[in-house]
Structures are given as C-alpha cells and as structure tokens.
C-alpha cells in the first residue's frame with residue numbers, strides 16, 4: 001500500500017491535467033492585469049449567465065467561492081478561518097463563507113499570498129438565490145468593499161422541472177437589468193453579436209464536458225474523480241475559446257484512452273460514485289480506493305457544471321441558465337436529486353456509493369438517507385456514509401475514514417467475488 005496516497009494532492013493520469021496549473025495561474029494573473037489596466041472587475045457567484053455577459057463586454061469576472069478550493073490547495077484556510085472566527089463566525093458555518101470572510105478581512109493584499117490572491121472588486125453581484133451562506137457571503141463581501149457598486153440579484157427559486165414561461169420572462173428581465181447596470185457602471189455597451197458568439201462557446205464547452213464525462217461509462221473508465229480539478233475551466237472560462245480549445249484536448253485524450261481501454265489502474269474491480277463536494281484539501285482521497293481496485297467513476301458535483309444553452313436565443317439561454325444555477329441546492333427537489341443519483345449509478349455501472357455527509361454544506365447533504373434507502377431498495381447498490389467537510393480538515397479524521405471506507409471496499413469486493 002502506498003501511504004503517500006492518503007492525503008493531499010491527487011495522482012492524476014491525464015497528460016492534459018498537467019496544463020491546468022498554468023490555466024489557473026493565468027486566470028488570476030489576468031485579474032491582476034485588469035486591476036492595473038483599469039478593466040472593470042466584478043465579483044460574482046458562478047453558473048448564472050453572468051460569466052458570458054462579462055466576457056462578451058470585455059469585463060473581468062472573479063469568483064470568490066472558487067478561490068476557496070485554491071486556498072485549500074495552498075494551505076491558506078487555517079489562517080482565514082482564524083480571522084473569520086475572531087470576527088464571530090461559527091466553525092459550523094459553510095467553509096466557503098468562512099474562508100472568503102476570513103480572507104478578505106485578513107491576508108488579502110499581503111505579500112506572499114499565492115497567485116497574489118484576488119484583485120479588489122469594482123462591482124459585486126449579490127445572489128438572490130441558492131443557499132443562505134451563498135447570499136450572506138456576498139453581503140459580507142459588499143460590506144468589506146464599500147466603494148464597489150453592488151447589484152442585488154433576484155430570481156425565483158423553483159425545481160428545474162417546474163420552470164414556467166413566466167419564470168423565464170422574469171429571468172430575462174433580470175439579465176437585461178444586469179446588462180443595464182454594467183453599462184451604467186462601466187460605460188460599456190453590450191454587443192449582441194459578440195454575446196451570441198460567447199454563448200455559442202459556452203455551449204460548446206458544456207457539450208465537450210458532457211462528452212468527456214460520457215467516456216466514464218466505459219469499463220475500465222479512462223478518467224476518474226482524481227481529475228476533478230478540470231472543473232476549474234468550467235467555472236471560470238465558460239464562453240471563451242480557451243475553454244473550448246483546452247476541453248477539446250482533454251476530450252481527445254480521454255477518447256483515445258477509452259478506445260485503447262486504458263484504465264486508471266491495472267485492474268478496475270469496483271466502480272464507485274461520490275455524492276457531495278470533494279474534500280478540496282485532500283483530493284488524494286479519491287486515489288485511496290485504488291489500493292482495493294476501486295475507482296471513483298462519477299460524482300454529483302462535476303455533473304452540475306454543464307448546462308446546455310439554446311444558442312439561437314442568447315438572452316433566453318442565459319435566463320434559463322440563471323434559473324438552473326443551483327442544480328444541487330435550491331433548483332432541485334429531493335425526488336429529482338434522488339433520481340439523478342440513481343440514474344448516474346445505472347449509467348456508470350456503479351457497484352457502491354460514497355455519501356459524503358458534509359458538515360459545512362447542509363443543503364447538499366440533506367436527503368442523503370433517502371438516497372441511501374433508494375439505492376438499496378431500487379438498485380441493490382450498497383452505500384457508506386463518510387462524515388467530513390469539503391473545506392475544513394478539522395472535521396475530517398483519516399483513521400475513521402480508513403476504517404469505514406476500508407470495510408466498505410472489502411464488502412464490495414466480496415460481493416463481486418473479487419476479494
């Protein structure tokens with residue numbers, strides 16, 4: 001057994017994954033260049049149509065929530081949590097919220113912060129949807145930067161299957177209100193031909209993402225959850241040629257591996273599904289299962305980052321995207337979430353499910369017991385609950401994890417006659 005696989009960074013098998021470090025660094029560098037050159041910067045939550053509007057108007061998007069996994073990877077979260085706690089924020093709150101609040105009130109702007117941290121915002125977009133921590137996070141950000149112009153968004157929160165025409169019309173008005181706000185603050189006008197081109201690129205990225213994930217149905221799978229970092233491109237670069245070009249290279253590599261039947265490990269014995277957000281400070285956990293011949297083939301989280309767009313009607317497409325922007329939180333019913341996990345288990349030929357009971361994300365953890373029962377009753381697929389936290393290593397015990405996960409893997413191997 002390779003004990004080095006217990007913690008920290010994951011072992012990646014894709015050659016294209018090695019390009020990611022450069023892509024991440026360039027994104028943050030671009031933000032600092034924008035600050036120097038006076039290009040307006042907006043801080044925003046991801047996945048709501050804003051990114052396409054920003055790239056179409058040549059503005060600089062920044063995603064503070066996405067900065068949290070980067071802080072986790074660079075070991076900055078402890079300092080940020082200490083700052084947040086000293087301000088009275090309870091350790092029971094969402095790790096993204098605590099990390100962002102701690103960062104902006106602590107080490108932001110200090111020398112030596114990896115990637116130079118985040119550039120200060122000229123505009124802040126406070127979501128009117130999703131979970132309470134997501135909304136509160138941006139409210140605190142707005143308080144910290146009183147000079148920035150604030151857009152308070154408002155969106156109906158309905159399960160995706162219940163979206164009606166009047167919801168779409170309302171969301172289109174919101175998209176127009178955002179464009180008007182940006183014109184007023186920056187003086188820039190929207191070029192609607194450019195917006196159409198950006199929406200096409202965004203949709204192309206999603207199509208490529210769907211194709212890449214579809215190869216994970218192959219046995220053996222050519223790509224595992226250890227490559228989840230690829231998602232960075234889906235979060236920060238949707239609507240750009242860069243995303244399309246990079247994802248095309250990833251798709252080509254994954255396709256080739258699938259055609260050659262090149263798996264993640266020499267002998268794939270057990271196929272696993274991971275529910276909830278990964279542990280950003282310990283992505284190496286995905287490799288842990290490999291010692292038992294197990295591969296994490298699919299997850300709820302990465303599937304949430306692809307929303308196909310109707311490219312013939314860009315404004316409506318972005319409105320629809322905004323209505324679906326919290327596919328695991330407020331835009332989904334319990335029934336639908338259960339169906340999604342069950343469908344993924346069928347499609348990806350899953351033998352066992354890891355239910356990450358996430359201390360700092362209750363919205364996504366909610367309903368896991370129903371999912372557990374349905375998996376057993378409807379599919380006969382066993383699952384195990386692992387208590388952890390997607391952002392806070394203090395809420396994760398490796399020895400407890402090894403006890404539970406190890407016993408679960410032994411049981412799965414026995415069931416398959418592969419022990």
Ligand code: SF4
Nearest residue numbers: 094096131133134361
């Ligand atoms: S969905 Fe979960 S992780 Fe995301 S902001 Fe809300 S509580 Fe935090």
